[in-house]
Amino acid sequence: MRAAVYRRFGGPEVVRIEELSKPRPRRGEVLINVRASTVSAADYRARTKDVPKGLKLVTSIALGFFVPRFRVLGMDVAGVVEEVGADVAGFRPGDEVIAMLGSRFGGHAEYVTVQQGSALTAKPRNMTFEDAAALVFGGITARALLSQVQLAPGASVLVNGASGAVGTAAVQLAHLAGSRVTAVCSAPNSDLAHSLGANRVIDYTRTDFTQETNVYDLVIDCVGNATFEQLEPLIKPNGALVSVISDLTGVINARSRSRRTGKRIIAGNVTYLSGDLADVARLASTGRFLPVIDKIYDLTAIAEAHRYVDTGRKRGNVVVRVTASPMPGPNAASIINIPVTPSVIS
Structure with missing residues (x-):
């Protein structure tokens, strides 16, 4: 073959x-x-x-x-x-x-x-x-990760890296769950993100989404270009962070960070x-x-x-x-x- x-x-x-x-x-x-x-x-x-x-x-x-x-x-x-x-x-x-x-x-x-x-x-x-x-x-990656959190209809979700393979899937699945989705991607991908169900798009080349005052029930990070310290303030109390890409520190500290913050932190291998x-x-x-x-x-x-x-x-x-x-x-x-x-x- x-x-x-x-x-x-x-x-x-x-x-x-x-x-x-x-x-x-x-x-x-x-x-x-x-x-x-x-x-x-x-x-x-x-x-x-x-x-x-x-x-x-x-x-x-x-x-x-x-x-x-x-x-x-x-x-x-x-x-x-x-x-x-x-x-x-x-x-x-x-x-x-x-x-x-x-x-x-x-x-x-x-x-x-x-x-x-x-x-x-x-x-x-x-x-x-x-x-x-x-x-x-x-x-399957987005489905496996989203199955670990509870998304109520009307939940707010931010997807960082919304134009990649996992990001485009996450935007769609969150939208199908009845969530209000904010997509982070470049301006040329804005129309794509909207077509998949994003209610709002942030152009990362013009705006640092980690500096905004908006908070979310769920943050899905598909890029790994923001630290936990930058992402944690974006999550509502009892909300969740899903790190599709994480370094060793993020994987090891996921449980302790969950206990300390009261927010669900998910990082590591996908089943x-x-x-x-x-x-x-x-x-x-x-x-x-x-x-x-x-x-x-x-x-x-x-x-x-x-x-x-x-x-x-x-x-x-x-x-x-x-x-x-x-x-x-x-x-x-x-x-x-x-x-x-x-x-x-x-």
Whole structure:
């Protein structure tokens, strides 16, 4: 099978297309013929080992100290079940599925195996594989984090980094929960944030949101560019802070900060559950949750996809087309696609 392989840490040029042996499903595993995946911020961090302060040792244990432990990146996939191992129930060859692979990666290849009990669910029938792949990373991450807080209708929510994969998902899910959403992003992404459900947008290039007097029931930080001391005053009593990106101090001190402030502080690893992914897929199947796609690249242009993600300017998701996807049926949901430069699609 074809796969995008990296054998050393570094820039986009370290990722190259190679031929690898096709995996076989073991007991309890599902073999997926991958049609599409994404290049996410997690792929960037794994490839470069550019991680938040204090997490270098922890991530090196997971990713490898001197050479990559997992040679194929890609945390999410959309594809077709090719084969199932013994004792697999609920999936059979031919099923169209989406899956979150998490820290074991492997999505940037024509085939990958997934445990049936992991974050694996049916693909929305009204979407192409490329569109469905764009649901996974941001959607399941935002859903998992929001499930840890109680959002009453009318709650006020601030999303810092509202134009990224997790941010665009968080804005939509908070809006669907009946919240009043304030999005922090750059001015060119203002229309996008409003279209996803944001009631107000703060242009971070003109206004420092941490200096405003407004307070919120929930602050979701998808960027990690503000300290806890800057964010804590923005949270109402009994409110919550969700740090999608946090350094070691933030992870270690989350519980003590919660006790000290009386505010729920959530930081650290996300547990990916099939139920959360299925919830996102159900919302997408009815058009209530929309995947946001910035650019689409063919697998052969994987290095270019990584190079674009490295700019830090992607909006929503950068999709990698592993195998061409057929067009969806007439009841397809509306997908938000940022205009794609034709030269990057092959």
